[in-house]
Amino acid sequence: MKHHWTTRTSALIASLLLPLTLSAEPKKFVFDSEAWDEGEPPAEVFVVEGKFSIVAKDGNKGIQIxxxxxxxxxxxxxxxARGSATIEAKVFATKQGRSFPRFAIGVHGQSGYRLTVFPAKKELQLIKQEEVVKSIPYTWTSDAWLKMKLEARKVAEGEWTVTGKVWPATEAEPAEAQFTVEDTTLKGQGKCSIWGTPFSNTPILFDDVKVEVE
Incomplete structure (x- = not known):
């Protein structure tokens, strides 16, 4: 009798704990600028700093800096996010003379990772907490749509893999990332983000922004 009670109790406890052990479904967001009015950005775009607006370009609307x-x-x-996070976006920017813009996408808030295109330095940079973690040579093309993707994936407790890639918007996404780094200090909290500094005094436009967080 005692053994029978223990077995039933163990099964009950296991059934109660099961939902806690299952991973929650990722939350996915697609920011469709076509549904927004031109002018001030909607509440879905939480502006921290800078001048943002919704504008039309090439027959489509986008988020403009x-x-x-x-x-x-x-x-x-x-x-x-309370765990893994991914952001993907199309970006359009223009140089003016010898002046170039700088732009980025980020995960896990203001102090998380950022994938940055830095044309003036001819570099693609992976930045964390304002420090360049890794950089590679990269030649940016002005006046052409570019796709960017940044992912911070939790692979185990205290273990993260961060990947970043960019490619021309007219081409298929490459299988290999330009950046892959391992991190054991990442907190994995915060929202995804878009960044830009118009050093060239020309607007920077983001479109087809997709976010996935856990």
Whole structure:
């Protein structure tokens, strides 16, 4: 009798704990600018700093970082992550003379990882907490849509893999990432973000922004 009670109790406890052991489904957000009015960005685009607006370009609408006061403009999108996070976006920017813009996408808030295109240095950079973790040579093409993707994936407790890649928007996504780094200190919290500094005094446009967080 005692053994029978223990077995039933163990099964009950296991059934109660089972939902806690299952991973929650990732939250996915697609920011469709076509549904938004031109002008001030909607509440879904939480502007931290800089001048953002919704504008039309090439028959489509997008999220624009405008010119004016020269700041590192940035905005947060989607829900805050409590684990893995991915952001993908199309970006259009233009150089002017010898002046170039700088732009990025980020995960895990203001102090998380950022994948940055830095044309003036001819570099693609992976940045964490304002420090360049890794950089590679990269030649950016002005006046052409570019796709960017950054992912921070929790592979085990205290273990993360961060990958980043960019490619021309007219081409298929490459299988291999330009950056892959391992991290054991990442907190894995915060929203995804878009960034831009219009050093060239020309707007920077983001479109087809997709966010996935756990």
């Amino acid at each position: 405008g010119v004016g006061e020269l700041v590192e403009a940035n905005a947060l999108l989607g829900d805050s």
